[in-house]
Amino acid sequence: MTIRADLHNHSCLSPCGDLEVSPIRLARRAAERGISLIALTDHNAAGNCPAFAEACRRVGLMALFGTETTSREEVHILSLFPDVESALDWGRWVYDRLPDFRHDPEKLGDQVVVDVDENILAFEERYLIPAIEASIDDIVAETLQRDGLVIPAHIDRSAHSIYSQLGFLPDLPFSALEITRRPPPPGAEDYTLICDSDAHFLDDVGRRTFTFSAEISVDSSGQEVFNALAAALQERRTTLSI
């Protein structure tokens, strides 16, 4: 069966995200837009993954959990895991390396942890955007060591991408590369390509997606879903909406 996936989304925990984007609204909007596999990837934090897991269960979506991490080089990289516990554990590794800049919600936007019913559980006080004390290589190695998928985000953007920050693609075992337009940059075709919405607002959910074939459904376990995706990436079986 054809699975439509969007692996890069932000909730109200990301400061640049809209306060409106609670995990439950994100899940509902994704379902409305025909997405069957969705991931939550807030900046340097996985705090809304528990609520997101419950939201996806309620709505009937397959889900993956992780972060969009900012490396020391200020490259954005997605790390994805099959279950909330792994994502939270990963989130702790990231947070331990995040410098302690006090967050200013008025200037920078709110960073809110919520439950599935949109009750506020906490305000994140450390600014989540800055680079963590880990390089691209460190993030790739650590994610793979934890059996996650590691995907450099929006590699063709003019900011916070591998190409904007380094000017070239380092030879690392990325699970895939995320592009936002065609043609992909030189060297990128050697890797599996995906595209995602990178949604910070509800309207943008699913604006870019990719599909792959797998025999998985909401009744599959998180690990089964994850493995099916990993196989599709490994075998370069993705079809992009762009």
Added chain:
Amino acid sequence: MNLRELPKVLDLEVLQDTFDDRPLSGAYTSDLLSDVMAHANDADVLITIQSHKNTVAVASLVGVGAILLSNNRPVPEEMIQAARDESIGIFRSRENQFVLSGRIYRILNAE
């Protein structure tokens, strides 16, 4: 010298002119916004090639008065608008950061 005099002295394009004047007492040069956040607190002007909206957010956080973009870098309208909202000037030069930093360093150390 004041910040508003800098464009004339260094022959800079002024892309966003809504900002408060202040004496020019410090500058910082970096392309990593995290580095700017950690070290640019005494800077009045930030010299960088990072011409995007996030630079404005960081400049606002550390209290920089103007951003000076090097290498004649293209500037998106949303960066200019963000800077206008924050009252942070945007200047641009054909020169690279080495030259611009050197010139501003000399100005700051001559007074």
